[in-house]
Amino acid sequence: MRKYYTHILVRRSVACGEAEKAAERLMDEADEREFQQWRVLRRFGQGALFIVMLAAICSLATLV
DSSP, rough: OGGOOHHHHHHHHHHTTHHHHHHEEEHHHHHHHHHTTTTHHHOOOHHHHHHHHHHHHHHHHHHH
């Protein structure tokens, strides 16, 4: 994910000390926001995958 935050990385390379820590914090916050943004979709995908796998197992069980 860090490859998307090039403006922060450039600022980090120029900065030192406290500014470097601030840039790291900004990247971590951006990572966390992106993680939270996709949380609902991941849960839906996991639920759909579970249902598909359950259906596949049931269909295989009927063949035996």
